[in-house]
Amino acid sequence: MAQRAFNLPNMLTYARIVAVPLVVLCFFLEGTLKSSDFARWSALVIFIAASVTDYLDGYLARAWQQTSNIGRMLDPIADKLLVATCLLLLAADTDHRGGIAGWSLWAAIIILCREILVSGLREYLAALKVSVPVTQLAKWKTAIQMVAIAFLLAGPAGDKIFPLTTQVGLVLLWIAALVTLYTGYDYFRAGLKHIMDE
Numbered sequence: 001m002a003q004r005a006f007n008l009p010n011m012l013t014y015a016r017i018v019a020v021p022l023v024v025l026c027f028f029l030e031g032t033l034k035s036s037d038f039a040r041w042s043a044l045v046i047f048i049a050a051s052v053t054d055y056l057d058g059y060l061a062r063a064w065q066q067t068s069n070i071g072r073m074l075d076p077i078a079d080k081l082l083v084a085t086c087l088l089l090l091a092a093d094t095d096h097r098g099g100i101a102g103w104s105l106w107a108a109i110i111i112l113c114r115e116i117l118v119s120g121l122r123e124y125l126a127a128l129k130v131s132v133p134v135t136q137l138a139k140w141k142t143a144i145q146m147v148a149i150a151f152l153l154a155g156p157a158g159d160k161i162f163p164l165t166t167q168v169g170l171v172l173l174w175i176a177a178l179v180t181l182y183t184g185y186d187y188f189r190a191g192l193k194h195i196m197d198e
Contacts (some may be wrong), residue, residue: 004059009061010071012053016078019050020085027089035093037157043089050082071149080115086149087112099155104170107177111145114184121191123131135186141179148172 026043027035035043057075061067087108091100100108151158151169158165 007066009057009066011080012057013071013074016050016053016082020081021048022046024085040157044150047150047153054079059099081143084112090152107173110177111180114180116185118184118187121187125191132140138183141183144172145176148176165187
């Protein structure tokens with residue numbers, strides 16, 4: 001059991017969870033929530049590294065036949081922790097205009113609500129011994145989400161190099177939110193027949 005818990009795919013998942021407080025720390029380097037250019041680039045590097053582990057841990061677990069219950073449990077949790085933390089940080093950072101604020105908050109709220117609702121649905125269906133497989137569209141949703149957050153983490157620092165960095169991030173965030181709504185409905189529709197049978 002210990003060997004499975006500490007295989008490389010699971011270690012990558014643990015690293016993604018450790019990345020969450022590190023991203024937060026970047027935004028608090030000066031003692032208060034303030035995103036200097038250095039803080040944003042540092043957070044972006046950590047986020048990209050963590051996002052890469054999201055692909056690698058699943059790929060390696062399947063390729064090396066090292067799938068485990070703890071990996072299956074922690075992998076989606078690590079993803080949600082990383083996404084939720086970044087969205088909250090970006091919404092809380094009011095020092096800069098053009099981030100997640102105003103109407104853009106709705107995109108973040110849609111994404112967060114969907115993640116909570118689908119997690120609750122999965123937990124309920126798991127108790128009924130019903131598995132809900134991840135669809136290809138849901139994987140694309142995650143990819144768009146990650147790219148959007150990467151652009152938004154760069155934000156004002158990225159705008160100095162590529163002026164549309166923040167705007168691209170916001171557009172992608174809305175696209176991710178719309179895909180999130182569709183995939184959330186898709187999961188709910190798949191689970192609804194099992195709920196009604198009860």
